[in-house]
Amino acid sequence: MTDPIRTLVVDDDFRVAGLHRDIVAERPGFLALEPARSVAEARAAIRTLRPDLLLVDVYLPDGDGIDLVRAAGCDAFVISAAGDAPTLRRALRAGALACLLKPFEPRMLAERLERYARFRNLLAGTGAVAQEDLDRALAILNGSSDPVSLSRSATEKLILDALGADESSASEVAERAGISRATAQRHLAALAARSVVEVRLRYGSTGRPEHRYTLASR
Structure with a gap:
């Protein structure tokens, strides 16, 4: 089982935090740690709790959130009401993977967390990373599920690798592969038409059947 993504919010406004x-x-797939209200609290939490991801406000009572991101040694989003270009450039130079400007709809943060989880999944492990995998991960992080450079054959190989030996739904394959569900479903249907994969129907409690895919027997 994959460990949850330990996430620390750093914001001095307790309601926002x-x-x-x-x-x-x-x-x-995420574990929310108790928020930190200052740079000092955040540094202590980073040392003891070892978060994977920080959500950091820029203006904190005892220091600068962007400096914290620069020194943190883990992934971070900068979340702030400071929307001027110099501040945003500084946040990106410090290593922020994303910047969200307050106020924003909760769904915006939820969507970026989902993208981050897929980005992180594609770059998991310690082995070498192919250029197309890096391009795909960065495209997902920045809001595009399917980079133009990804060919049909490369997508199918990615889907077959994600499918493996287990029976899976299109959503499960999409999450493992780091692509959109629609793309996974489209290619799985094409692979099924060529008898590369087999499709079974599984009925859940709602009565609606779910398509389950497995590699075809050879």
Whole structure:
């Protein structure tokens, strides 16, 4: 089982911090840590709790959130009301993977967390990474599920690798492969038409059948 993505919110406004913590807690695959209210609290939490991802406000009572991101040694989003170009450039130079400008709809943070989880999944492990895999991961992080450079044959290979020996739904394959569900479903249907994969129907409690895919027997 994959370890949850340990996420630390750093914001001195307890209402905002609680809201962002709750958004994280609602996302499958994430673990929301108790928010930090200052740079000092955040540094202590980073040392002891070892978060994978920080959600950091720029203006904190005892220091600068962007400096914290630069020194943190882990992935981070900068979340702030500071929307001027110099601040945003500084955040990106410090290593922020994303910048969200307050105020924003909760779904925006939820969507970026989902993209980050897929990005992280594609770059998991310690082995070498192919250029197309890196391009795909960065495209997902920045809001595109399917980079133009990914060919049909490369997509099918990615899907077959993600399918493996297990029976899976299109959504499960898409999550493992780091592509959109629609793309996974389209290619799985094409692979099924060529008898590369087999399709079975599984009926759940709602009565609606779910398509389950497996590699075809040779």
